[in-house]
Amino acid sequence: MSSAPHTTRKDLPGFAELGRSEPSPIDRYGHARDRARLAGLARFVNRLGGTELFYWLARLTYRFAIEGEANIPATGPCLFVCNHESLLTDALIYVTLVRRRPGLYVFAWHNLQDERPMYGFMSHYGETGLEERYLRAYKARALSAGELLRARGVLQAGGSIMIAPEGELTWDGQFQYPLTPGAAWLGLRSGATLVPIVTTGGYDIQPRWQLRPMRLTGRIALCIGQPFTLGNLGSSDLTRQTLEEASQRIWAALDALRRSLIQRRR
Amino acid sequence: MIPMLLWRCPLCATDEALEQRRRPLRADLLRCAACGAQWRVRRVPGDDFYLKLVRSAEGAGTERSLADWYAAMKRKVTLSPIHDDALPLEPGEALYLASRAAELEGEEGDPLLDPSPANPEGGPAREGARRDKREVAGVVAGCGRLFLTNRRLAWRPTHPVGQGGGEVISFSLQRLNSAYAMMDFGLALLVGTRLYAVYLPEESVLKWVHYLALVARQVEAETGHVISTSHY
Numbered sequence: 001m002s003s004a005p006h007t008t009r010k011d012l013p014g015f016a017e018l019g020r021s022e023p024s025p026i027d028r029y030g031h032a033r034d035r036a037r038l039a040g041l042a043r044f045v046n047r048l049g050g051t052e053l054f055y056w057l058a059r060l061t062y063r064f065a066i067e068g069e070a071n072i073p074a075t076g077p078c079l080f081v082c083n084h085e086s087l088l089t090d091a092l093i094y095v096t097l098v099r100r101r102p103g104l105y106v107f108a109w110h111n112l113q114d115e116r117p118m119y120g121f122m123s124h125y126g127e128t129g130l131e132e133r134y135l136r137a138y139k140a141r142a143l144s145a146g147e148l149l150r151a152r153g154v155l156q157a158g159g160s161i162m163i164a165p166e167g168e169l170t171w172d173g174q175f176q177y178p179l180t181p182g183a184a185w186l187g188l189r190s191g192a193t194l195v196p197i198v199t200t201g202g203y204d205i206q207p208r209w210q211l212r213p214m215r216l217t218g219r220i221a222l223c224i225g226q227p228f229t230l231g232n233l234g235s236s237d238l239t240r241q242t243l244e245e246a247s248q249r250i251w252a253a254l255d256a257l258r259r260s261l262i263q264r265r266r
Numbered sequence: 267m268i269p270m271l272l273w274r275c276p277l278c279a280t281d282e283a284l285e286q287r288r289r290p291l292r293a294d295l296l297r298c299a300a301c302g303a304q305w306r307v308r309r310v311p312g313d314d315f316y317l318k319l320v321r322s323a324e325g326a327g328t329e330r331s332l333a334d335w336y337a338a339m340k341r342k343v344t345l346s347p348i349h350d351d352a353l354p355l356e357p358g359e360a361l362y363l364a365s366r367a368a369e370l371e372g373e374e375g376d377p378l379l380d381p382s383p384a385n386p387e388g389g390p391a392r393e394g395a396r397r398d399k400r401e402v403a404g405v406v407a408g409c410g411r412l413f414l415t416n417r418r419l420a421w422r423p424t425h426p427v428g429q430g431g432g433e434v435i436s437f438s439l440q441r442l443n444s445a446y447a448m449m450d451f452g453l454a455l456l457v458g459t460r461l462y463a464v465y466l467p468e469e470s471v472l473k474w475v476h477y478l479a480l481v482a483r484q485v486e487a488e489t490g491h492v493i494s495t496s497h498y
Binding site: 112139146176204219220 | 268371373
């Protein structure tokens with residue numbers, strides 16, 4: 001292995017002999033490229049006519065609607081907890097939040113091969129300081145603990161972070177349960193304000209089982225709920241039960257917001 | 267495509283029997299190659315996809331959301347032993363799932379994948395793993411097949427890269443801490459404190475998540491060891 005440390009799948013023999021004529025029918029870097037293109041387009045539109053033009057185009061294409069934008073705190077430590085419908089809605093949430101909170105940190109997926117699609121989106125959108133602002137969520141239990149400590153430092157310094165506590169994109173469009181404990185831990189250990197954010201309509205545009213091609217029609221709604229706090233506990237006061245209760249509270253806030261949004265959009 | 271989600275026919279419970287036929291300007295069709303059932307796919311913007319059963323021995327005309335069909339499929343998934351000559355089993359071991367062509371990645375310097383003396387970490391496997399993965403790079407270990415039994419995840423290389431050889435690598439389920447799906451193309455496995463990634467380009471990753479979750483429940487009931495898995 002040490003002889004070829006950066007071999008990619010395309011260089012590998014074997015797939016043909018295992019019954020395939022091509023190395024892989026799935027282009028695993030395609031998602032990252034799509035996000036980069038989307039970001040490039042958003043940046044271009046922003047330069048051309050500002051965010052107004054951007055939102056006008058999003059409204060035209062996806063009948064994009066935002067509710068509760070006034071609930072975004074302008075200052076102070078803030079954890080934006082959102083549902084995880086599709087790559088497109090993640091990007092829309094980010095673009096909406098960063099208008100009011102420049103310097104927003106993002107907790108997003110990262111793996112050993114340095115694949116990090118959200119990083120690609122942010123850099124192509126023109127964001128800077130990403131090595132600092134991109135918090136790595138590893139797909140492995142407890143491996144993101146170091147990043148959580150960094151995130152707590154960000155909140156204690158008055159920063160803001162976007163996190164999707166479902167842990168991964170939904171497979172079937174349903175809101176996932178239970179949540180990963182990172183958001184609850186951050187909320188409890190930092191005393192930061194939590195702002196629940198949900199989207200609807202992203203799933204049928206770009207479901208996880210068919211990330212490409214992304215559909216160019218749909219109905220996306222984004223709703224920002226009332227901020228709340230979970231308290232501010234010391235490490236000795238934090239138990240598994242308090243963590244689970246806090247997670248449950250976040251889930252309930254997101255679920256209630258999602259249900260009411262669906263009701264209104266019908 | 268929908269067969270990545272519905273990796274088993276919700277009617278006849280045959281694995282990987284569904285095929286989706288794209289029809290420009292018309293509704294897509296979903297067909298089961300095993301039982302002949304056929305669905306028409308309808309997308310409702312802002313909501314979900316709806317599948318209407320248009321051809322079937324019974325229940326034709328039924329329309330349900332894709333999420334409902336998926337829930338119906340999930341109810342029928344159970345662990346049942348299969349046979350595959352590629353993996354010799356130990357006494358009392360049951361094989362549940364065997365992958366098609368796959369690719370394994372591990373951490374640079376993992377002695378399990380590269381036991382050569384040139385490997386600076388050398389020595390017994392599992393030493394030298396770092397919890398903070400920020401500075402840890404991943405490397406491709408080669409092509410092969412992944413197997414899931416009631417005791418282990420086994421990797422049988424067909425085309426290893428480097429000096430790791432072609433022996434079967436076994437990851438005991440008692441040391442497997444988590445197994446999560448990466449997007450739609452692979453699995454991230456945490457064994458001890460070592461991170462591995464298996465790319466499964468030929469089949470549904472969700473099928474693996476299902477089986478891993480079922481086996482995880484079995485392992486927890488028998489030994490108390492918890493394996494975290496993705497939502498499914």
